[in-house]
Amino acid sequence: MGRLEAYPTLLQTNHLGQANPVAKKTHVSTTVNNEPAEFLCEPRESLLEVLRDTLKLTGAKEGCNNGNCGACTVLLNDVPVNSCLVLGVEAEGASIETVEGMACEGHLHPLQQCFLEGAALQCGICTPGFLVTAKALLDKNPTPSEHDIRFNLANNLCRCTGYDKIVKAVQEAAKELAAK
Amino acid sequence: MKSFAYASPTTEGEALSLLAEPGEIEILAGGTDLVGLMKKMIITPDLVVNILDIPSLKTIEQLDNGAIAIGAAVTLDEVLAHPYLDPYPAIGQAIEGISSMQLQCQGTIGGEVLQRPQCWYFRGGRGLLAAGGSAVEDGDSRYHAIFGNDGAAKFVSASRIAPALIALNATARVIGPVATGGSPVGLNGEDASERFFPIEQLFRIPRHEGERESVLARGEFLTHIILPDRRNFASATYEVRQGAGPDFPLAAAAASLRIEGGIVREGEIVLGQVAPTPWISRAAVAALIGQPVNEQTAEAAGLAAVTAARPLSHNAYKVQLAKTAVKRAILRAAGQETGGF
Numbered sequence: 001m002g003r004l005e006a007y008p009t010l011l012q013t014n015h016l017g018q019a020n021p022v023a024k025k026t027h028v029s030t031t032v033n034n035e036p037a038e039f040l041c042e043p044r045e046s047l048l049e050v051l052r053d054t055l056k057l058t059g060a061k062e063g064c065n066n067g068n069c070g071a072c073t074v075l076l077n078d079v080p081v082n083s084c085l086v087l088g089v090e091a092e093g094a095s096i097e098t099v100e101g102m103a104c105e106g107h108l109h110p111l112q113q114c115f116l117e118g119a120a121l122q123c124g125i126c127t128p129g130f131l132v133t134a135k136a137l138l139d140k141n142p143t144p145s146e147h148d149i150r151f152n153l154a155n156n157l158c159r160c161t162g163y164d165k166i167v168k169a170v171q172e173a174a175k176e177l178a179a180k
Numbered sequence: 181m182k183s184f185a186y187a188s189p190t191t192e193g194e195a196l197s198l199l200a201e202p203g204e205i206e207i208l209a210g211g212t213d214l215v216g217l218m219k220k221m222i223i224t225p226d227l228v229v230n231i232l233d234i235p236s237l238k239t240i241e242q243l244d245n246g247a248i249a250i251g252a253a254v255t256l257d258e259v260l261a262h263p264y265l266d267p268y269p270a271i272g273q274a275i276e277g278i279s280s281m282q283l284q285c286q287g288t289i290g291g292e293v294l295q296r297p298q299c300w301y302f303r304g305g306r307g308l309l310a311a312g313g314s315a316v317e318d319g320d321s322r323y324h325a326i327f328g329n330d331g332a333a334k335f336v337s338a339s340r341i342a343p344a345l346i347a348l349n350a351t352a353r354v355i356g357p358v359a360t361g362g363s364p365v366g367l368n369g370e371d372a373s374e375r376f377f378p379i380e381q382l383f384r385i386p387r388h389e390g391e392r393e394s395v396l397a398r399g400e401f402l403t404h405i406i407l408p409d410r411r412n413f414a415s416a417t418y419e420v421r422q423g424a425g426p427d428f429p430l431a432a433a434a435a436s437l438r439i440e441g442g443i444v445r446e447g448e449i450v451l452g453q454v455a456p457t458p459w460i461s462r463a464a465v466a467a468l469i470g471q472p473v474n475e476q477t478a479e480a481a482g483l484a485a486v487t488a489a490r491p492l493s494h495n496a497y498k499v500q501l502a503k504t505a506v507k508r509a510i511l512r513a514a515g516q517e518t519g520g521f
Contacts, residue, residue: 026186042183043183043184043185043186043228044181044182044183044184044218046215065219066216066219066220067212067215067216067282067283068426070280070282073282076286079255079257079281079285079286080281080282080285081282081285081286082212082282082283082286084215085210085211085212085215085216085286086211086215086286087186087208087211087215087228087230089186089188089230090188090211090230090232092188133281133282136281137281150424151279151424152281153281154279154280154281154424154425154426155279155280155281155282155283
């Protein structure tokens with residue numbers, strides 16, 4: 001309830017008509033890629049800004065900054081979200097997984113390996129979002145149909161590949177994971 | 181984004197106390213609409229109250245009369261997957277139409293229903309009614325209203341799920357200060373009240389910039405959507421979209437029909453994306469009552485639904501799309517969906 005107690009002071013400042021008051025920073029404790037993480041942020045900072053600018057995890061990309069392109073996708077409590085539309089303060093107590101958490105002990109995740117081998121990327125800006133969204137799909141459904149893959153990746157936009165190689169890479173990764 | 185204060189209450193009562201604070205206040209749930217609007221400075225609250233940490237808003241419960249109470253902060257993917265909702269395919273079809281895993285996992289049902297219009301004049305910072313409606317009239321109205329557009333409001337209600345909820349006779353539970361006239365409820369001492377009303381009454385056509393497209397008064401918020409037991413109704417949603425991607429539909433319809441002995445006995449048909457509110461079509465239902473469902477009767481109901489349409493300068497095409505949406509929602513509800521949809 002710390003945040004609630006701190007609140008009335010902030011609002012008085014606002015209500016007295018001071019232009020553009022600066023909200024106090026909040027201390028947020030969270031988990032990023034299975035490691036505890038703490039940071040200070042203003043309520044108006046998005047989770048994407050916190051990840052990139054404060055925690056220096058620049059894997060998640062800023063594309064449209066409005067939830068249309070999916071380049072900023074991260075897993076928040078195991079489900080894919082557009083981190084540009086999540087406030088940093090909402091990460092309190094949550095578990096966040098970014099593309100940086102996918103490789104394990106120096107080995108790429110099968111999705112990363114298949115994207116690489118299948119040339120499922122060109123400029124690469126959209127790739128972290130695709131990888132994270134595809135991981136959420138395979139975690140939930142290890143044997144997706146092509147339709148499932150396309151449906152689950154519909155909110156990740158790629159301007160280079162035409163999607164075919166991405167879909168094939170996800171299919172290959174699903175096969176590899178199943179063989180393990 | 182303009183700086184704001186933030187609070188994340190853990191009970192409905194705490195949320196009400198926060199909503200009673202001075203200044204401009206917005207309620208945050210999934211954030212898929214609000215955060216983008218705040219970034220563009222279309223909405224500039226002093227305080228943001230996050231309702232995602234209130235456990236009572238995050239459950240789907242069956243009530244003793246067979247009704248289902250869905251908390252406003254339940255995410256769309258949870259609604260889609262929940263077996264209680266299986267008898268109501270109109271809702272699941274509307275959620276599946278939001279072809280974005282991110283928006284389904286992040287967005288909540290309360291936020292989906294109360295999302296702000298997509299009107300590009302509104303999103304461009306020209307206000308909900310954009311120069312008293314003349315910005316749309318004199319400008320590009322291709323995605324605007326074909327019904328209910330004779331006042332200044334020309335935008336279309338953005339919710340994809342509201343037509344299905346209205347067709348299924350859902351009720352809204354709203355809590356707020358006593359002054360809003362609801363029944364007193366022991367949430368927060370003497371100051372709280374709750375009211376229940378048909379969910380279509382959540383929406384209104386605003387007459388001036390001081391009004392929004394929802395009737396919620398200052399200090400109030402939507403806590404639950406209650407679906408009555410309508411397991412004896414067949415239901416469906418049909419959206420006409422540009423493609424299979426996450427774009428908004430151009431026109432949509434939801435139908436719920438009680439069909440006995442092959443004859444439609446009662447029902448509701450509600451159009452989406454055609455008016456500043458979800459648009460209930462009594463004419464379409466009247467055309468179907470006493471009839472069997474087939475291509476001809478569904479087509480006639482579609483025609484009845486759009487007879488009173490008044491398109492603007494760039495959106496006459498939506499009349500045909502709305503007519504087809506009604507026809508196909510009816511056929512889909514009756515299990516007569518065929519190829520070529």
